[in-house]
Structures are given as structure tokens and as C-alpha cells.
Amino acid sequence: MNIIIINGPNLNLLGKREKGIYGETKFDSFFAELKSGYPAVDLHYFQSNSEGAIIDKIHETGFSFDGIIINAGAFTHTSLAIRDAIAGVETQAVEVHISNIFQRETFRHLSYIAPVCLGSISGFGLESYRLALEYFLHKK
Amino acid sequence: MNIIIINGPNLNLLGKREKGIYGETKFDSFFAELKSGYPAVDLHYFQSNSEGAIIDKIHETGFSFDGIIINAGAFTHTSLAIRDAIAGVETQAVEVHISNIFQRETFRHLSYIAPVCLGSISGFGLESYRLALEYFLHKK
Amino acid sequence: MNIIIINGPNLNLLGKREKGIYGETKFDSFFAELKSGYPAVDLHYFQSNSEGAIIDKIHETGFSFDGIIINAGAFTHTSLAIRDAIAGVETQAVEVHISNIFQRETFRHLSYIAPVCLGSISGFGLESYRLALEYFLHKK
Amino acid sequence: MNIIIINGPNLNLLGKREKGIYGETKFDSFFAELKSGYPAVDLHYFQSNSEGAIIDKIHETGFSFDGIIINAGAFTHTSLAIRDAIAGVETQAVEVHISNIFQRETFRHLSYIAPVCLGSISGFGLESYRLALEYFLHKK
Amino acid sequence: MNIIIINGPNLNLLGKREKGIYGETKFDSFFAELKSGYPAVDLHYFQSNSEGAIIDKIHETGFSFDGIIINAGAFTHTSLAIRDAIAGVETQAVEVHISNIFQRETFRHLSYIAPVCLGSISGFGLESYRLALEYFLHKK
Amino acid sequence: MNIIIINGPNLNLLGKREKGIYGETKFDSFFAELKSGYPAVDLHYFQSNSEGAIIDKIHETGFSFDGIIINAGAFTHTSLAIRDAIAGVETQAVEVHISNIFQRETFRHLSYIAPVCLGSISGFGLESYRLALEYFLHKK
Amino acid sequence: MNIIIINGPNLNLLGKREKGIYGETKFDSFFAELKSGYPAVDLHYFQSNSEGAIIDKIHETGFSFDGIIINAGAFTHTSLAIRDAIAGVETQAVEVHISNIFQRETFRHLSYIAPVCLGSISGFGLESYRLALEYFLHKK
Amino acid sequence: MNIIIINGPNLNLLGKREKGIYGETKFDSFFAELKSGYPAVDLHYFQSNSEGAIIDKIHETGFSFDGIIINAGAFTHTSLAIRDAIAGVETQAVEVHISNIFQRETFRHLSYIAPVCLGSISGFGLESYRLALEYFLHKK
Amino acid sequence: MNIIIINGPNLNLLGKREKGIYGETKFDSFFAELKSGYPAVDLHYFQSNSEGAIIDKIHETGFSFDGIIINAGAFTHTSLAIRDAIAGVETQAVEVHISNIFQRETFRHLSYIAPVCLGSISGFGLESYRLALEYFLHKK
Amino acid sequence: MNIIIINGPNLNLLGKREKGIYGETKFDSFFAELKSGYPAVDLHYFQSNSEGAIIDKIHETGFSFDGIIINAGAFTHTSLAIRDAIAGVETQAVEVHISNIFQRETFRHLSYIAPVCLGSISGFGLESYRLALEYFLHKK
Amino acid sequence: MNIIIINGPNLNLLGKREKGIYGETKFDSFFAELKSGYPAVDLHYFQSNSEGAIIDKIHETGFSFDGIIINAGAFTHTSLAIRDAIAGVETQAVEVHISNIFQRETFRHLSYIAPVCLGSISGFGLESYRLALEYFLHKK
Amino acid sequence: MNIIIINGPNLNLLGKREKGIYGETKFDSFFAELKSGYPAVDLHYFQSNSEGAIIDKIHETGFSFDGIIINAGAFTHTSLAIRDAIAGVETQAVEVHISNIFQRETFRHLSYIAPVCLGSISGFGLESYRLALEYFLHKK
Secondary structure, eight states: OEEEEEEOTTGGGTTTSOHHHHOSOOHHHHHHHHHHHOTTSEEEEEEOSOHHHHHHHHHHHTTTOSEEEEEOGGGGGTOHHHHHHHHHSSSOEEEEESSOGGGSOGGGTOOSSGGGSSEEEESSTTHHHHHHHHHHHHOO | OEEEEEEOTTGGGTTTSOHHHHOSOOHHHHHHHHHHHOTTSEEEEEEOSOHHHHHHHHHHHTTTOSEEEEEOGGGGGTOHHHHHHHHHSSSOEEEEESSOGGGSOGGGTOOSSGGGSSEEEESSTTHHHHHHHHHHHHOO | OEEEEEEOTTGGGTTTSOHHHHOSOOHHHHHHHHHHHOTTSEEEEEEOSOHHHHHHHHHHHTTTOSEEEEEOGGGGGTOHHHHHHHHHSSSOEEEEESSOGGGSOGGGTOOSSGGGSSEEEESSTTHHHHHHHHHHHHOO | OEEEEEEOTTGGGTTTSOHHHHOSOOHHHHHHHHHHHOTTSEEEEEEOSOHHHHHHHHHHHTTTOSEEEEEOGGGGGTOHHHHHHHHHSSSOEEEEESSOGGGSOGGGTOOSSGGGSSEEEESSTTHHHHHHHHHHHHOO | OEEEEEEOTTGGGTTTSOHHHHOSOOHHHHHHHHHHHOTTSEEEEEEOSOHHHHHHHHHHHTTTOSEEEEEOGGGGGTOHHHHHHHHHSSSOEEEEESSOGGGSOGGGTOOSSGGGSSEEEESSTTHHHHHHHHHHHHOO | OEEEEEEOTTGGGTTTSOHHHHOSOOHHHHHHHHHHHOTTSEEEEEEOSOHHHHHHHHHHHTTTOSEEEEEOGGGGGTOHHHHHHHHHSSSOEEEEESSOGGGSOGGGTOOSSGGGSSEEEESSTTHHHHHHHHHHHHOO | OEEEEEEOTTGGGTTTSOHHHHOSOOHHHHHHHHHHHOTTSEEEEEEOSOHHHHHHHHHHHTTTOSEEEEEOGGGGGTOHHHHHHHHHSSSOEEEEESSOGGGSOGGGTOOSSGGGSSEEEESSTTHHHHHHHHHHHHOO | OEEEEEEOTTGGGTTTSOHHHHOSOOHHHHHHHHHHHOTTSEEEEEEOSOHHHHHHHHHHHTTTOSEEEEEOGGGGGTOHHHHHHHHHSSSOEEEEESSOGGGSOGGGTOOSSGGGSSEEEESSTTHHHHHHHHHHHHOO | OEEEEEEOTTGGGTTTSOHHHHOSOOHHHHHHHHHHHOTTSEEEEEEOSOHHHHHHHHHHHTTTOSEEEEEOGGGGGTOHHHHHHHHHSSSOEEEEESSOGGGSOGGGTOOSSGGGSSEEEESSTTHHHHHHHHHHHHOO | OEEEEEEOTTGGGTTTSOHHHHOSOOHHHHHHHHHHHOTTSEEEEEEOSOHHHHHHHHHHHTTTOSEEEEEOGGGGGTOHHHHHHHHHSSSOEEEEESSOGGGSOGGGTOOSSGGGSSEEEESSTTHHHHHHHHHHHHOO | OEEEEEEOTTGGGTTTSOHHHHOSOOHHHHHHHHHHHOTTSEEEEEEOSOHHHHHHHHHHHTTTOSEEEEEOGGGGGTOHHHHHHHHHSSSOEEEEESSOGGGSOGGGTOOSSGGGSSEEEESSTTHHHHHHHHHHHHOO | OEEEEEEOTTGGGTTTSOHHHHOSOOHHHHHHHHHHHOTTSEEEEEEOSOHHHHHHHHHHHTTTOSEEEEEOGGGGGTOHHHHHHHHHSSSOEEEEESSOGGGSOGGGTOOSSGGGSSEEEESSTTHHHHHHHHHHHHOO
């Protein structure tokens, strides 16, 4: 089973930026830990601040992978193009957010990504990624 | 660890109603299976079609339980009173939805409940409940 | 043929309240007269000020009755849960209103109930109920 | 008792157009049947695709007839002038719609006609006309 | 003179819940104190988390009491049915709020209750109830 | 100097319809009186309930007359086509209204006609027409 | 017959400011000319850039004058207090505007003043004032 | 204890203007009566139709008085500057309204003043002022 | 192959009206030229300022022609009835506009016609018609 | 004559993605066919999922090419920067869409690109590109 | 070179009011310092809480001064009259704000003043004034 | 002191594009001049049409530079991701615009960037950059 986690803009600053909202762990450490916790899964990771690069990656993996876990960051609320990319590939995606986006500014309440994903998980910190992974492992 | 699942209006029709959206399993069967899968958790279940009864149950469990998993059904989008109940108790709540509410009518996109919950899980069928339970079991 | 009339909040005050809008007849007198006018129909009547009780009654009758005539009163404009209840049962419903809701405050122009009913009849006083009954008797 | 049915634009296509929404019966057949079912009523029928012709007809009949049954079709949602015509004559009007307009596009939910009519009947197919006629026959 | 105070959802948590907003006094203690301060008034108290129960109580007292003091809590902003109940009875009502609702979330700025009450008092903590009582005692 | 008064839908009912708003004088009597009061002006009058006929008349007079006085009635608020007709001819138009449209329903506050007219006169009863005529007589 | 013209903010700059919109004549010259053209009228003039001073003047003249002609300038669109002043006095007012406010920015389309005036005249340059005066002279 | 009542525009017309809404008593008579009813309070009164004068008075009293009772009249709904003045001084203010502003035009439902006041009292006629005074006398 | 071009209101003024927007060519000259350029097509032309006449023409041609090219002019933005006419016939329609409607007033950006047409061509002057014709000739 | 076709995000998936909406042909095949059909035109093609790359290409070609045919895909509705790029270069652009964007989700109805293009062609499948090319070939 | 700084309502409280937002310096001290830092400039200062007085001052200086630096305070968001005053004079104005108005309440994000000023400077504390002065000194 | 100027999309066309709005100077010439005018500052410059590249540059400089001067061009109004990048780094940013964005299309009035910047300077042409630089040099 191969799964890719795709992170959007500014998530490379995790552990460095706005710690009150996003916590203190760097994503790399978390990813290593996650990978070792699920040895049976072929887990990949991609981060970019560029909308185009994210779309390219969705196209690249979207016809062969078993699942996409996507945290599109701020693109969640502005990118119809990423929405169309997810809708256009065959692999199903799960949307995750570290913070509870419904507790933040109004313009972060709307997700263009959610309607084309299988489901959405928001607010559990980095655990959101693990829950998405759990879902892919147990779905029938 | 004691956890309560609170289901809102019409969820007693599960397995009987709008199967295209909600699936064919009755909640009772699912709950029994879930309970037996997590023997270490003292898992409770409550369903009501009445907003007042749901608020009463939140008050009753909200100062002694370790977690509330709430699917407020249609009250999600109309009940400020349930929102205030969750905000007013000490136990943390996780919001779940069976269907992906962002794929449905516009008036189901807004959740009054989400901002006062720890996090929100939507779209994974009955698996949404299990993921919420997973979260309570692993959170630190 | 068994039909149930379900009346929502404050309709128990009929004949007592805001007579300019709702007229002077009590619903009980009207119902007795209606019942005796249609002896072939097994006509039932239920009124409650509680949203939950109305949903329970829809569930109870919605898989065995031949028709539901519903005047959800003020819940017409606020209750997604009653809407979901009607959508979730098998019996078809007809929405009625005593007053012409389009002549009243703007927030009474929107009905959450109408889209899940077969049809809607508004503004004919208590005659609205009789017209709904006529419909069920003549539909093919 | 003389009653006129006034049909607005495109209703001449009935039985020919969008049968999924409007059914297969031509209005002429239905009208003949209706007329013969109510021999005591002097029942008239007028259809036009022109807003001005409809207003003229309302003026012409609106001071001598006992009732107007109007299905203004798409003009329901755009014509203030027909609204003013109905408000300006003495005969009372009842609004009817074949389809349940609340199940269709949002711009069909608003009726400029409804607030100046006595009542509104929507969603019962051609039966909507008969229910309106029933109302005029039984009103006191 | 008989007056009833009707409290809506979650106000039973007073003194226990969100103390920064609502203060530390339990309503029971306050009510006892209020009652003893106004021995000439036959002062009643009712609280419920259920909209239906509140409507029932308004109907029950609304034709015999001299005044209703209502803090509908979160129902203030969502319940047309309570609004209709107040409009439908004879006893006049005064709306009170403990917190200044205009300093809180936007969705708490709109009151469906205020337009059918005689007046509205908001922001004075539990003193809001006493001011309402003062009004009933001194009005001519 | 030749001037035409163009009246829109339902203004033929003047003196017959909604007298509280529009007064008791028939337009014909008023027009005769106006004509005799301004013998030097070649004054014409046209009324139609049809948008198309009004546009045709604007085209017909709009390249040779010295002024158009238009009361488009309910078309004021819905007809972009009349707006375009006025904008497309050479003769300048003045918009008049009998009632003060700003004291009526909100949907009568917006005029599509006003922005393409030279000016607008509203609320002076039939005097509005005379004031418009006065303007054309004195403008330089 | 005594009539007062009240001009609001910036109208003292007339003939000096934005000549493309307001023309080249100073209001003083126009007023002198107007006064001499209507010797039978006791015509007064007041201009202020202060909302309070305009309200004071409306109070001062509003119980003894035969008419108020008001061009509230930019206060037209922002001052509820001037609206209340006009509604609160006995003398009737006519609203005038030099430019056609419906051809300008959207925020100039709404007038708080118009609904409490007898009528409104807009777009005829300084002639707007004369037409208003004509009205007062001829009204019955 | 020194308290100032500040009244905004048009409140000098009280007892003279729109008596259906505001009653028949002049404020001066009411104030005299109020003063004599509370001999222990050093009660002041200020009215102005000018926003600037009201702000000046708030600045003048807002660092030495024990309370401000403000009825900003129509400025309630338009003046951010008065809001800022109240927010900028040390003395706490209570907002009062004679009429129930929630029963009036929509544009009177929003108060810019309420969020910076301690509380708000609306709808009790001139009693609203006395209730505000009561509050200042009893607050701890 | 028979194709009809249907032009809406004011398009008879082409070459005469607002030349900055619509150009200097009369439609008749253009049509003659177009017809002679496509001798194999049986090309018809109809223009009316009346909504009803346009609907009649759509009904008349809509079950036998091979294509409708419609420029509904100002009716594009206001006529649901023309929309329903196109949706109700069998012949497919292509919407054309001479000017780029997206560069004009906001109320011209919305087309009620576009969603029921096969496609839309806007902004190419009279060439828009020729491109539509090209489409019908080459479609498979 | 040199013309460039610029395709935005996800259009590289054509023939692979959402075939119900976009058809089954790959763009490369279509482009080859188009090129061979118009040997006199020097036809170029560029596709990118990156907004920045598209802007760079517009800058690069926008001062030397004879025409730009742009299908900005989902960027149509979100990219002010592409709009500014087109507005900032000398070459004129024509907007094309494969599907009829007015039949899709509301957020696809608004085009930021259309107002700065010469014209817009939408809904003709891949034929939309050919029609745009036709336009450039025949414009004078 | 003569420049005037015009400060609007409540700015006289600077250094006394809401120090978290506006800082601790009184404007007088700052002005003295500024004046001595730019001996070559004839620098004036005017503050008023009255909209009318500010307009008068703009008229007084607006035809002879070399620049106006205006911080209209809360009038920024409500005063069309000050906007018109600035648009009506010849001297160019620069808008300044002490705080970053875009970080504050939504109703402070809209400036009626900005569109008629040459430019706008917001968020630099009292430095905003100095930057505006710098601009006037260096502009060509 | 090291400061970076970051310019967004299309600003590379400066001096070439829409000169009426942006002026005739190329940014390179301006930058050279600016650099030589402030020899004490280590001034950097970066321009990109790609959102991702701008975010990368903010990350790269945002923990070591003394200031960021950012003109995000059209991204100002659409990019939450750039907003988050600025909010996520330590270096403070100042927003600049060449044109007065409040005089342009409505969709350019909203800045997502402004609320996370220290301050905003708009409308002074290229001088806007110099004023921002002045600010960094003088701030304490």
C-alpha cells in the first residue's frame, strides 16, 4: 500500500512558525516517527509552497497510489486548481488540517478541497495525519 | 476511560433512511461491534431527536466523562444551544459526521458545533466514529 | 386510508392567538368537522410544541400511514431536523399553512420543509388542510 | 360562478416540454376534463407568452369574475407588473404551480405573485388547478 | 402581582460555566435573594433546555400572570417558535441577558425575541433580572 | 415643441386601482387638463401594459420629439430593455412617479430607468408630470 | 407663503467645485434670481456643513414655515438624524439634488431623506430647486 | 455620586414629535421629576443635535463622573466617533432607548454604541432612563 | 440545414444607437452579407422588442430547425421565460453578444440564457454571429 | 501570423479526466490536427499548472505574437495576476472554455479573465479553440 | 511651503485613550517636535470632534495650502461629506492613520477618504504623519 | 541594516505596462537610484510572477533581514499563502503599492497582506517604496 502526504504552503515552517496554533514539532520528525510506526505502508512525503508543483505531484501520484493525504494549507481556501486536480485523478484523497480551521478567521472556514475529498479531518494537531492514515488502512 | 457517543435527530433511522447517503448498517449493530473492539473503553451511547435531551445529556456527562463524540445531525447547522452546552462543560468533544457534509446542500456546510469542539471528522461513514475514538485513546 | 395531521408549535393556541392572522376557530372543532366530513378516511391528529416530539411522530407514522399533512408552524423556517425526518420516511407529506406566509415577515418566506414535501398549500385558512386531504383522496 | 385560469409563458408547451418536470398531459385535454367535472362553474382559460397580454386579461376579468387561478410560469419570479395588476383589480386570485417550485433552482423560490394572491398551491401536478377551483367553490 | 422568570438552555450551568462571561453566582442563590428582596411579588422561576417546554410554560402562564421575564439563552437567536409563543399570549414579556450580547459573536447580535417583547435589558449581569422586575413594579 | 408622455403597465387603471397610493383622478382627465394648460406644446400620450410596445414607441418618437416623460410603472424596476431603449435614442427623457417610490417596498427603490434619464421626479401625485413638462419648457 | 431652502455640506463651494458635475453658477446668484422671480414668496436660504446646525434649522422652521426644500448633499446618504428631524416636524419637505444621483457612485443611490419627504427631484441642475418651489406654489 | 444623561439629536422634540413612538412627556418635565426622586445623586443633563458637541461632552465628563447614561438617538446607528469617544474615556456608560428599537426599521437594529457600553436598556419609554440610574445606584 | 438568428430588444437600432459599443453596421446589411457567404444554409432572421414574440418564435422554430442563434439583448439578464422556452424546445441554441458583456455594467454579467444554451460567444462584434454559424456547420 | 494557445491547470489531463465534462480527446492530438488544418498560421502551444509560468509566457509572447488564445482553467476564477498580465501586454487575447462554465458550479460563473480579453467563447468542446482561431484569421 | 495636519474626532485624547492602540505620546508634543524637525515648512495643526468644523477647515485651506495631511479618525469610515470636501478643493490630501486599520474591526477597513486622497499611510504610529510630510517635501 | 524589496506579479513590466496607472520608470532604474541614495542600507531586490517563489523568498529572508518591503501586486487580493508566510516569519514587513488601490476596481480594495504587515503605504508612485525605507531607517 503506497500513500503520499502532500503539504501545502508554509507547512515547511512547522515547529518554527506560530507555535501557538501549529505546535512545536517539525514535520520531518513527525513523519519519520509515523513511517516507523506503520512499516507495512510505503509512505511518501511532499511539500511545496507552489500551487503548480502540488498539482503536478497530484497528477504524478494520482493514478498509481492508494491514497493521498493532503493538507493544502492556505491553498485550501483559494485554489480551485488543486480542487480540480484531485477531482481529475483516480486516487481518493483525505483532507487534513492541524488546527481546527473553524476556530480561526472566517475566510479559513471555507474549503474548496473538502467537497472533492473522501472525508476531512481537522483540529487534532499532527494526529490528524495519523487518523487519515488509519482510515486508509482500515477501509474496505 | 469513559467515552459517550451522542447522536442527534434522525440518526435512529440509520440503515433504514436515505441509504445512498448514510449506508445500510444500523447504528446499534455498529455500536456493538465498536464496543467489543475496544474492551478497555467504557463506551456509552445516547440518541435523541430532541435538542433539549441532548443538552441535558451533555450537562450530565460533561463534567465526569473523558470524551464526548457528537454527531448532532441536522442540529449541527441550527443549534446554538448545543454549541453553548459543549462550550460550558469540561469534557472535550469531537464532532463527527457520517457523510461528507461539504458535498451536500450549502446549508449543511456551516457547523455551529465545530468551533467549540477539539476537532472535526467528516465523510468516512461509520468509520468517522472509530477515528474519533482512536483519537481519544492516543491523545496525550 | 390513514392520514395524520401534524401541527407544530403554538398551533394549540388557534382561535385564541393573533386572530387577525389565524382566524377564530379552534383546531379541535375544525378537526371534528373535517373527520365527520370524510368518514372513509382514518384521520389522526397530533400537535406538539417540541421539535423532538414532532420528529418522533413522523418516524412512528412515516412507514405505515398513507399521508402526512404537516403545518410545522415556526419550525417551518428553522428546523432542518424535521426536514430530514420527512425526507427519511416513506410516507409522502404535504405542507400546509393557514396564513399566506409570503405576506408576512421575510424570515417566514423560506421553508425548509417545502422542498422535501410533495407539494405546498398556503393561505386558505383552515381550508388549507381540507385541500391537502382532497389531494390525498384523489391522487392516483 | 365564473372563474378564469390564466397560464403564463411556455405553458402552451405542456405535455411536449420537459416531461420529467411537467408531466405528459396537454393542458387542453386537462382543461376539457376539468370543465366537464365542474358543470356548475363557468370556467374560462387563457394562455399567453406575453406579459402585457396577461396584464390586459387580468384587467379585463378582474372586475367581473369570481376568481382568477394564475400560473404565471417564469413571470412568477420576474414580473412586478403582473403583481401590480393582481393587486389593482377586485377579483381575488389564487397562485398555482404544477411542479414544486421549492425543489427547483433558487431563483424559482421567490414569487412576486404570491404576496398579492389569496393563497398559493404548488407541486401537485395539474391537480394544483383543481385544488384551487375546489377552494373557490367552497369558500364562504 | 405574579411574575415568572423563564430561563432558556444552559442557564442551569450558571456559576459553573464560562465564568468570565456569566459570573460566579448560581441562579438559585440569586433567585432566593431576589424573592426575599421583593416580598410583595409572587415570583416564579422556570428553566429548561427544551424549546418545547419553554413554549408550554409561556402558554401556561401567558394568560394569567402579570409579567414574563425571559432570558431565552441561545434560543434568543434561533427560535421563531418562542417568538410566536410570546406574541400569541396576553401577558407582556421583558427580554433580559446577563452578558452584553452586542460584545459577543455576530450571530448573538440578532434577537428573534426582542421585537415581540415590551423591552430589552442586556449586559448588567444578574442585575438585568432585577431591573426587569423593577420595571414591572413601577409601570403604570 | 412636441413632448410625449409614456405610461407603463397598470397606469390605465389610475383612478380605479389602489386609490390610497395613486389618487382618484383618471389619467385621461388629467391629460386633457394638462394639454389645455399648455396650448403651445404638442403633447402626446401613450400607455401600454407591454414592454415591447413601450420600446417600440420610444424608438418611434426618440429621434424626432423634443422630450419624453416616462413613468414606466413596475417596469421601472425590472426592465433593462426599456433602459437600453432610452439610452439608444436621441431625445432626452425625464422619469416621473406618482407615488414616492422610496416610501414603498424595497424592490421599488431601485430604478433601472433613472440612470439613463436626465432627471427623476417622484412623489408629487399627478403633479409630477406637470413638473417634468415645466422642466422641458424652461430648459436652455 | 414662507419657504426655506436648506443646503447641506460643500454646497457653499458651488460654482467653484467639481464643475463637471455641479455646473458653474454660484448658489448666491441663483438664489437672488430665484427670489426675484417669485416676489410673492417669502424665500429663505440656509447652508451649513454641520449636521447639527441643519437639524437645528429644521426644528426652528419646521413648525411655522409652509415648506422646506432640502438638498442635504452628502448627508443624504449618511444622516438618520436629519431624516428624524424632518419626520419630527410639521412642515412638509421636498428633497432636491442638482446632479442625477443615480448616475453617480452606488453609495449615492440610497437616500435616507427621500422616504420622509413628500417627493424627490433629482438631476435638473439648479432647476431642481425651482421645480420644488413650483410644486409648493401649485399644490392644493 | 455624579451621573450625566446625554441625549442625542431630535430628543429635544420629545413630547412634540412622533408621539405614537416617543410618548407625550417633554424630557425637561421628566428630568425634573427624576432628579427630585433621587436627591442623593448629582444628576446632570445635556442634549445636542451635534455629534461633535456630544463627543466633547463625553470627553469633559468621562474622566470624573461616576456614570454616563446615553441615548444617542439616530447617531446610535451611524456614529463610530461617539463609539470611540465612549471607548476612550474612563467612566462607564449605559445605553438607553425610549422605543424598542428592534420593532422599528431594520437600520435601527444595529447599534454602534452598545458594544462599548456596559449594558443596554431599550423599549421602556422614559422609564429606560430610570432603570439605568437604578443600575448605577446598585452596582457594586 | 436551416438556422434562425433571433435578436432581442433594441437590436433593430444597430448602426444607429450607441455606436461606441455596438459599431456602425446595420444588422440588415450584415445579415445579407452573411446569407450570401453561406449559400448552403437556409438562414432566417427575426427581431422583436417583445419578450412574448421571441418566445413564440422559439416555439415555432424549436422543433424543426437545425439551430438557433440568439442574442437576447437586455432580456439576457432578466428573462427566465426565454430561458424556459429554449430549455423546452428540441433545437439547440447558441448565445451570442456583440459587445463583451463582461466589460460592461455588473448587471450585464449574469446571463439567464447561457446555462440552457450549448455555448456562448461574446465580444467579437458582428463576427460573433458568424462564429456561431461556423459552429453549427462543423459540429458532428 | 503567429498565435499561441495557453492552457492552464489540469488541462494536461484532457482525455483522461472527467470525460463527461471534457470529452475523450487528448489535447495533443487535437492540437496536431488543428495545426495541420491551418498551415498558414504559426501556431504554438503551452500548458502549465503554475500561475507564474503562465504569466511569464504571456509576458514573453505578449509583445510579438498576433494573438493569444487562453483557457486559464480554474485560474479563470481566481487569478487577478493573469488578468493583469493580459491587460499589461500588447497582444490581444481571446478566452476559451471547453465546457459551458455557466452550467457548472456558481464559483465558475465569474471570470477574472474575460473583462480584459477581446471576447469569450465557452461550451463548444475543443471546437472553442478553433472558433477563436477563426476569429483571429478573419478579423480586420 | 505650508502644510496643515487635520485630525478628526477623539484624536485630542491621544496619549490618554486606548494606549495599547494609539501609544502614549500626546499629539501636541509630537507636533512641536515635528515642527522643529522641519523648520522650512510652515506647518499648521487643527483638531475637531465636529464633522462640520473639519469641512470648514478643508474649504478654508484647500485653495491656498500646499498640502493637507488628514487623519479623519472614525469619520474615515462614515463621512461622505468630508470626502466631498477633499474632492472639491484644489489642494491635494494624504490620508494617515496611526494604527493599522486593517488589523482592527471590519467596519474600519473601508475608508471613504482614501479614494479622493493622493495616497494613504497607515499603521506606523505617529511616524505616519512624518512620512506624509516627507512625501510632500520630495514630490515633484 | 539589510532590507529586501519583494515585488509580485507583473511588476517586471513596470515602465512598459499600463503607464497611465504605473508611470514610465522601469523598476531597475528606480532601484539603482534608491540604493545609491541610501548607501548605509544593504538593499536587496527580488521579483517573481510565482506565488511559491515569493513565499520561498520570504522564508529565506524572514529570519535574518531587518525588514521586508512587499508589493505583492495582484497577489495582494488573492493570496492567503503569502499572508501566512509573512505572519510566520520574524522579520516585520511593510506593504507598499504604487497606485492608490482604493481608486481602482472594488476587488483591489481588500488586502490579505495588510493585516499581517506593520503598516501600509499606497498611492505615491515609486515614492511609496522610499517612504517604507524611510520608516525602517527611523523606527526605534
